[in-house]
Amino acid sequence: MILAALILQAAAPQSAVDAERAFAAAAQAKGQWTAFRETAAPDAVMFQPGPVKALDWMKGKADPPKAVEWWPTESYVSCDGTLAVNTGGWKRPNGTVGYFTTVWQRQADGGWKWVMDHGDVTNAPREKPLEPKIVRAVCGGIYVPSGNNDRISKVGSGLSKDTSLIWKWTVRADGSRDFSANIWNGNGMTQVVHDVVAAETP
Numbered sequence: 001m002i003l004a005a006l007i008l009q010a011a012a013p014q015s016a017v018d019a020e021r022a023f024a025a026a027a028q029a030k031g032q033w034t035a036f037r038e039t040a041a042p043d044a045v046m047f048q049p050g051p052v053k054a055l056d057w058m059k060g061k062a063d064p065p066k067a068v069e070w071w072p073t074e075s076y077v078s079c080d081g082t083l084a085v086n087t088g089g090w091k092r093p094n095g096t097v098g099y100f101t102t103v104w105q106r107q108a109d110g111g112w113k114w115v116m117d118h119g120d121v122t123n124a125p126r127e128k129p130l131e132p133k134i135v136r137a138v139c140g141g142i143y144v145p146s147g148n149n150d151r152i153s154k155v156g157s158g159l160s161k162d163t164s165l166i167w168k169w170t171v172r173a174d175g176s177r178d179f180s181a182n183i184w185n186g187n188g189m190t191q192v193v194h195d196v197v198a199a200e201t202p
Contacts, residue, residue, distance in 0.1 A: 016084030016104040017132055019112035020072045027070075031063030041105060041113035049200050050171055051154055054117070066093040070100055072132040076183050076192045078160030079139040082106045085167055085181040087193055089126030090119065097125040101179055101195055103158065103167050115158065116169065118179060120197045137164035138186035167193075175199035 019039070026035035037058050044054040070090035077084045087101040100119035104112045137160075157168035164184040171177040181193040 014110075015075070015134075016077060016086055016112055017072050017075045017134065019104055019114075020075075020086045020088070020102065023114070024070050027067040032067035033058050033061045033063050035067070036117075039112075039114055041115045044114055045116050045156055045169075047118045047171075047177065047197075049175060049177075049197075051156065051169070064093075068092050071128050073126055073129060074133045074193075075135070076165060076181055077134065077136045078162060078165035079137040079184065080160055080162040080164065081136075082162075083158070083160035083165050083167075084112075085165065085193055086132075087195075088132065089122075089128065091125060096121060098122050099126055099195070101181075101193055103181075105158075116156065116167070116179075118169065118177070118195070118197070120195070135183060135192065137162075137184045139164070141184065141186055172199075 023035055023039045026038065030038075037055065040054050040058075042055065045051050046054040046057065048057060068090050070088060072086045072088040074088070075084055075086045082105065084104045085101065086104060087099065089097065090100050091097050098119050098121040100117065102114050103116040105115050106112055154171040155168065157166070159166040165181065166189070167179070167181045169177060169179045176199040177197045179193065179195040180191055182189040182191050
């Protein structure tokens with residue numbers, strides 16, 4: 001049992017960037033929705049365009065002939081290494097480009113599962129660096145999350161066990177949404193990701 005656990009841990013992606021790259025590679029090798037299903041946490045959320053339970057929405061969904069391509073450009077990791085927010089660019093087979101932001105949660109076996117995924121189209125593609133920028137939260141100090149008083153239609157949020165990385169999405173009554181991630185800098189929280197997605201036009 002110990003040997004099996006060590007083998008599983010060794011095979012698991014060691015960082016959220018590794019997990020993102022393995023996820024993107026699996027989409028090309030196995031199929032887009034197959035890869036999404038295999039890497040999603042049981043309670044994962046995605047947007048179509050409103051928030052949906054990802055595994056329910058993807059159940060039985062056939063893979064497209066060619067998967068979307070994507071790559072991480074930045075990764076923000078909690079001090080304890082249990083939570084990460086990756087953001088980067090994507091390109092569809094038809095040439096459309098955009099960005100994504102994905103929240104990853106480390107699992108008991110040392111691997112990662114994504115708990116939230118969203119994105120939007122952009123006019124120009126995001127750069128594709130050889131190595132993404134990785135920022136880890138400062139260790140030390142205590143952040144106490146405040147209550148949520150937003151008057152919005154839907155909201156989702158999460159934080160690392162040590163509260164050094166927090167994330168939140170909101171969807172308003174008109175269908176517009178935003179996502180933000182904040183990381184602990186030793187004295188306070190610094191916003192490192194802020195995505196704004198306009199409501200879809202009828």
